[in-house]
Amino acid sequence: MNANLRRNWLLQGIASVGDCGLFFVAVLGALPKSLRHWRETCRQVWFVGAMSLVIVMTCGLFVGMVLALQLYYTLSIFGGTAALGTVVALSLFRELGPVVTALLVAGRAGTAVTAEIGLMRATDQIDAMGMMAVDPLAYVASPRFLAGVIAMPLLACVFNAMGIFGGHLVGVTWLGLDNGTFWGNMTSTVSLHRDILDGLYKSIVFGGIVSLIAVFQGYTAPPTSEGVAYSTTRTVVFSSIVILAFDFVMTAFMT
Amino acid sequence: MNAVLANQKASPDALVQVRGLRTRIGAKTIFDGLDLDVPRGSITAIMGPSGTGKTTLLRHITGQLRPDAGSVIVDGEDVPKLSRRALFDLRERIGFLFQNSALLTDFSVFENVAFPLRQHAKLPEELLRNIVLTKLQAVGLRGAAQLMPSELSGGMARRVALARAIVFDPMLILYDEPFVGLDPIALNQVLRLIRTLNKTLGITSILVAHELAAIRQVADRVYLIANGKLVAQGAPDELAHQDSPWTRQFFGGEADGPVPFQYPAPDYATELGFAERTR
Numbered sequence: 001m002n003a004n005l006r007r008n009w010l011l012q013g014i015a016s017v018g019d020c021g022l023f024f025v026a027v028l029g030a031l032p033k034s035l036r037h038w039r040e041t042c043r044q045v046w047f048v049g050a051m052s053l054v055i056v057m058t059c060g061l062f063v064g065m066v067l068a069l070q071l072y073y074t075l076s077i078f079g080g081t082a083a084l085g086t087v088v089a090l091s092l093f094r095e096l097g098p099v100v101t102a103l104l105v106a107g108r109a110g111t112a113v114t115a116e117i118g119l120m121r122a123t124d125q126i127d128a129m130g131m132m133a134v135d136p137l138a139y140v141a142s143p144r145f146l147a148g149v150i151a152m153p154l155l156a157c158v159f160n161a162m163g164i165f166g167g168h169l170v171g172v173t174w175l176g177l178d179n180g181t182f183w184g185n186m187t188s189t190v191s192l193h194r195d196i197l198d199g200l201y202k203s204i205v206f207g208g209i210v211s212l213i214a215v216f217q218g219y220t221a222p223p224t225s226e227g228v229a230y231s232t233t234r235t236v237v238f239s240s241i242v243i244l245a246f247d248f249v250m251t252a253f254m255t
Numbered sequence: 256m257n258a259v260l261a262n263q264k265a266s267p268d269a270l271v272q273v274r275g276l277r278t279r280i281g282a283k284t285i286f287d288g289l290d291l292d293v294p295r296g297s298i299t300a301i302m303g304p305s306g307t308g309k310t311t312l313l314r315h316i317t318g319q320l321r322p323d324a325g326s327v328i329v330d331g332e333d334v335p336k337l338s339r340r341a342l343f344d345l346r347e348r349i350g351f352l353f354q355n356s357a358l359l360t361d362f363s364v365f366e367n368v369a370f371p372l373r374q375h376a377k378l379p380e381e382l383l384r385n386i387v388l389t390k391l392q393a394v395g396l397r398g399a400a401q402l403m404p405s406e407l408s409g410g411m412a413r414r415v416a417l418a419r420a421i422v423f424d425p426m427l428i429l430y431d432e433p434f435v436g437l438d439p440i441a442l443n444q445v446l447r448l449i450r451t452l453n454k455t456l457g458i459t460s461i462l463v464a465h466e467l468a469a470i471r472q473v474a475d476r477v478y479l480i481a482n483g484k485l486v487a488q489g490a491p492d493e494l495a496h497q498d499s500p501w502t503r504q505f506f507g508g509e510a511d512g513p514v515p516f517q518y519p520a521p522d523y524a525t526e527l528g529f530a531e532r533t534r
Contacts, residue, residue: 123357123360124355125358125360128357130319131319133374133375134370134375135343
């Protein structure tokens with residue numbers, strides 16, 4: 001790669017971050033107008049939220065189960081298996097719930113949103129809305145952005161619940177931990193403000209990130225089949241990177 | 256409604272006036288000082304070789320694209336200088352027929368035609384239904400109201416798009432290649448609709464098309480654009496007999512002429528390596 005090309009890549013990267021930032025401001029600006037299209041927002045919440053339930057619930061269950069298995073092994077070294085419920089719950093609420101849910105939603109709903117908007121652009125539907133004096137940002141972009149922000153924390157809650165259920169299945173039903181100890185230690189240690197709400201704030205931010213990236217990639221996708229495919233891939237890649245980076249930053253500020 | 260008020264405005268002759276239009280897209284010059292007028296109530300055809308910027312011109316008229324210089328005045332308003340709100344107000348008075356119809360694929364035919372009304376006018380459901388059915392009847396597709404866009408043929412989709420474009424009774428309709436890909440029956444149906452809308456409702460129409468026979472039947476005036484400039488204009492029959500190299504090539508369908516057959520390229524012999532060998 002020669003220096004010129006590398007500089008161009010860097011400049012393009014910086015430019016597209018800038019474009020995404022401007023797009024974010026435009027989407028926020030269109031939010032009040034998009035409230036008029038509340039039906040569309042509800043439809044998108046259903047699409048991003050309800051339609052992702054199966055994958056989020058299944059993954060939540062297995063993550064909780066595997067977490068309980070691994071932590072049981074680790075805790076048993078120190079003779080602390082009684083803390084299993086607490087550790088599973090804390091790992092889920094503070095970290096795994098928001099992050100894994102966001103990654104799952106990026107893969108399931110984010111890609112679908114990008115492909116849908118990309119194809120709407122390729123078939124002139126976005127331009128047609130503009131020509132009918134309907135702001136596509138208010139009708140297409142903002143409702144999908146809002147839907148991600150609303151649906152993500154709800155899905156993270158479902159993920160956490162299923163994870164704890166999976167942890168309970170492994171810890172109590174399978175490995176024979178005491179049921180009262182499992183729940184008692186968990187409820188006495190996990191704090192609503194410090195643990196549960198912090199996790200929810202994270203997932204609200206992740207919801208915004210995933211839906212912003214998905215909508216932006218769809219909106220700016222070149223109107224070709226290759227362009228839409230490439231943008232869909234970028235939604236997953238960029239979402240994953242930004243989620244994990246923001247996770248680190250937010251955790252650093254919250255702890 | 257806005258559209259009705261707009262049609263009553265005291266009007267100079269030209270509904271659309273383009274002056275000194277200059278546009279560059281990337282490294283390519285699309286328009287280099289284009290001037291043209293579209294009289295009210297007329298059907299004006301814009302013709303020219305592919306890639307000459309006919310669709311770009313329509314996008315300037317609707318404010319989807321800003322020119323680098325020059326003015327585009329539609330109904331007395333300079334489009335590039337309009338605020339977003341004023342532009343959207345203007346667009347409520349303009350219908351646009353996209354080349355690929357651009358129907359919203361999530362909605363039925365009825366909801367597609369109802370879409371602009373639902374967005375801009377708070378009408379009782381019964382009145383809205385009647386307006387939509389009237390427009391669908393006008394394009395002969397009242398019976399297809401409940402079909403989805405994926406169930407329509409190309410010709411039907413274009414007629415639905417036309418019903419949607421006229422649902423607000425616009426003062427101006429822009430047709431972007433309305434005849435492409437249509438069989439002769441569908442082509443004649445669309446042709447008849449364009450003429451009927453113009454004659455009965457007095458809607459000014461701008462038509463971008465290549466089909467000479469169709470244009471001769473329907474257009475009052477033709478503008479021929481090439482190399483970013485207006486190269487010929489006049490009534491279709493007049494233009495077909497004009498003795499300029501542009502009209503001769505375009506209307507005669509000649510493969511080579513002012514619009515060259517060869518895309519600009521370096522010298523053929525040099526590129527093949529023969530020139531060096533003969534030296």
